[in-house]
Amino acid sequence: MSLSFTHSYASLPPILHRSLALEPVAAPRTVIANLALAKALNLPANWQETLLNFGGKQGLAMAYAGHQFGGFNAQLGDGRAALLAEIGSGGESFDVHLKGSGATPFSRNGDGKATLSAMLREYIVSEAFAGLGIPTTRSLAVVATGEPVYRERAEQGAVLFRLAKSHVRVGTFQYLAVRKDIEALKSLADYEMARNFGKAPEGVHKYLWLLEQVISRQASLIAQWMSVGFIHGVMNTDNMQLAGETIDFGPCAFMDVFHPQKVFSSIDHGGRYAWDKQPVMALWNLTRLAEAMLPLLDEDRAKAIAMAETELEKFLPQFEREFEQRFLAKLGIFERHESDADFVAATLQHMADTQSDFTNFFLALNPDATNENSPWHKTWKARLADQPQTAAEATMLMARSNPLLIARNHRVAEALKAAEVGDLAPLERLVAVLKHPFDQALRGSDLTTPPNEQEEVRQTFCGT
Ligand code: AMP
Ligand code: MG
Numbered sequence: 308m309s310l311s312f313t314h315s316y317a318s319l320p321p322i323l324h325r326s327l328a329l330e331p332v333a334a335p336r337t338v339i340a341n342l343a344l345a346k347a348l349n350l351p352a353n354w355q356e357t358l359l360n361f362g363g364k365q366g367l368a369m370a371y372a373g374h375q376f377g378g379f380n381a382q383l384g385d386g387r388a389a390l391l392a393e394i395g396s397g398g399e400s401f402d403v404h405l406k407g408s409g410a411t412p413f414s415r416n417g418d419g420k421a422t423l424s425a426m427l428r429e430y431i432v433s434e435a436f437a438g439l440g441i442p443t444t445r446s447l448a449v450v451a452t453g454e455p456v457y458r459e460r461a462e463q464g465a466v467l468f469r470l471a472k473s474h475v476r477v478g479t480f481q482y483l484a485v486r487k488d489i490e491a492l493k494s495l496a497d498y499e500m501a502r503n504f505g506k507a508p509e510g511v512h513k514y515l516w517l518l519e520q521v522i523s524r525q526a527s528l529i530a531q532w533m534s535v536g537f538i539h540g541v542m543n544t545d546n547m548q549l550a551g552e553t554i555d556f557g558p559c560a561f562m563d564v565f566h567p568q569k570v571f572s573s574i575d576h577g578g579r580y581a582w583d584k585q586p587v588m589a590l591w592n593l594t595r596l597a598e599a600m601l602p603l604l605d606e607d608r609a610k611a612i613a614m615a616e617t618e619l620e621k622f623l624p625q626f627e628r629e630f631e632q633r634f635l636a637k638l639g640i641f642e643r644h645e646s647d648a649d650f651v652a653a654t655l656q657h658m659a660d661t662q663s664d665f666t667n668f669f670l671a672l673n674p675d676a677t678n679e680n681s682p683w684h685k686t687w688k689a690r691l692a693d694q695p696q697t698a699a700e701a702t703m704l705m706a707r708s709n710p711l712l713i714a715r716n717h718r719v720a721e722a723l724k725a726a727e728v729g730d731l732a733p734l735e736r737l738v739a740v741l742k743h744p745f746d747q748a749l750r751g752s753d754l755t756t757p758p759n760e761q762e763e764v765r766q767t768f769c770g771t
Pocket of ligand 2: 545
């Protein structure tokens with residue numbers, strides 16, 4: 308794929324972006340580079356030096372708005388990030404985004420910088436997602452800047468090279484809707500469709516179809532997050548991307564001990580984005596998107612609302628179907644029966660009652676074992692006996708549905724701590740194994756062990 312330092316986004320109306328000159332950093336040093344990703348994308352051999360010499364290059368900061376924890380902010384935007392380049396052409400293309408690259412016209416009171424540990428955290432978790440096969444933005448490299456960043460203490464600064472199918476968010480649509488710029492709204496919708504969705508079927512309202520596709524991708528994405536015990540933490544509308552990739556890994560985490568109402572974010576006091584709230588919050592965000600898109604749907608507002616509602620109503624049924632299907636597969640069950648919604652709910656209740664480790668609960672299940680006699684196990688065994696597939700087939704389905712490895716909080720924390728003092732071994736080891744989380748050879752590895760009481764991380768911080 309070709310690497311270009313022009314931005315297709317710059318062709319959109321100027322209200323959506325500002326260009327800026329990227330400042331060079333004092334002493335850039337690559338901390339981690341994703342050679343496998345570079346290879347998969349067929350990047351030119353000199354990609355590292357080309358990208359890393361970003362100083363002086365023309366960047367582009369995107370404008371967006373957003374509901375943050377329910378409150379609307381009409382003026383956000385890339386405050387500490389900029390589009391640096393685009394990869395590919397025509398068919399598939401990716402933004403190369405530089406996160407932590409310094410102040411932009413949208414920085415408000417922020418410094419535009421990012422800490423090494425926050426950028427490495429995003430690198431680890433996004434690549435863990437890629438390993439799990441869940442749609443995500445990717446991380447190409449983290450480069451320490453050699454400059455301090457001041458948070459609660461002085462920390463090392465860094466930039467992340469992030470790849471995304473595009474950085475258009477729900478908040479990007481809200482930005483135009485609140486300014487009543489309908490022409491720009493159309494251009495934005497057309498841009499996003501051309502880039503990530505293709506043409507609407509003949510005779511179908513193209514913007515309504517776009518809304519339908521976005522809703523469908525989110526329903527699927529949230530089901531996938533929840534099937535690996537993931538809590539995004541900051542599902543604000545500026546952190547929900549239209550193309551359906553997981554984006555903006557801030558205070559996110561994979562659960563160890565299962566609890567449906569678990570949150571990790573130090574700023575999520577009300578539990579707004581708890582594990583089990585994620586579908587409802589995604590639908591809330593999508594409703595904000597639909598509102599922003601109303602002028603594109605029909606001139607008659609009442610009609611536009613009715614059209615949007617029809618699409619929004621599809622979200623929960625699709626989510627529930629995919630959620631159940633994923634959990635049934637984790638339990639070795641191939642085809643959903645009418646009564647399985649209750650069985651999945653009973654399974655989650657059982658996991659919560661027994662304070663099970665989310666990941667290891669499924670790994671410990673054995674369709675052949677005869678020594679497990681809890682009522683839940685009996686129900687499960689009876690359900691397995693009630694399908695045509697053999698226990699061996701169920702075991703195989705479970706093996707491809709249950710990762711052995713997630714990016715456990717305490718392991719991430721350990722890797723970040725070591726990296727801060729220059730020891731990259733734990734980071735490299737973690738990233739390497741997270742590429743193949745379904746590898747049965749990981750059984751028994753220390754990386755699959757839940758944290759003990761001292762190791763447990765109860766909150767994660769934005770650590771911007
Ligand atoms: P986030 O919490 O990363 O989703 O960011 C929310 C908003 O705050 C976005 O508009 C960011 O660009 C902005 N922001 C976060 N950290 C900084 C920073 N250090 N400097 C400037 N803007 C920031
Ligand atoms: Mg964000």
